[in-house]
Amino acid sequence: MCDHESTWCIVTEKRINPVDVFELASDFGHGAQNFFFGAVRSKNLGRTVVAVGYDAFTPLAEATLYEIANEAKAKWGSTLKICIIHRIGKLEVGELSVAVGVSSPHRDESYQVSRYIIEQIKLRAPIWKKEFYDDGETEWLKGHALCQHSHHHEENENIEEGVSGNKPTGTC
């Protein structure tokens, strides 16, 4: 999902190319670019990890990334350029799992926006990971319950076909 001008939010099976992130999150009018890359690490909770499988509800995940990016723009400035890419599929140790690129007029907001986006991704994006260990076992990692973080949007948002009622309750 993207607006083809200043925001790119992509969930993909393709390898993340840092140059793509650099080029998408750039603007000649901006003096700062900040990049965060998350990678698969070889250890977690004392176990040796050989790979991580990422699963996602792609349409909702991309919509959530886009929502997070727009929240950042509302708070730190509408001129921001933002590129968020999240991998899915089975990744080996060292492969990039997520990239967040932010371009802004000055460095302070680019640092803050980058941190905001990655923290919100971990809390809200419908993405899951399964670790593959060196002993052959696998485990889906525990995470954050989405029902505690669901957001209510525009008051007059169209009701999705088949469902009704959209007052926030904040519970599962």
Added chain:
Amino acid sequence: MIEIQVRLFGAFRKYETDQALISLKIPELSSIEGVKNSIASHFKERFKDFSDEALIKDSAIADERRVLEANTLIERSCTLAILPPVCGG
């Protein structure tokens, strides 16, 4: 009764059969809790070792655009997803 499809993700993938979704018959105007109870019943009927009631309780129900609030009512046939706690990044 209406028929809904429910997509499975993450830790629920182990309950997939030939497709990554299940079909359920639920009462019209079921609540989100009702949908989750129906999903739990579906799994209990099909998997003797089913033990993920707590995971279902902690999961959200969503469509492709949003996580559905707890007071949402399911009015007609549609495709939903059950989303266990997330851990992207």
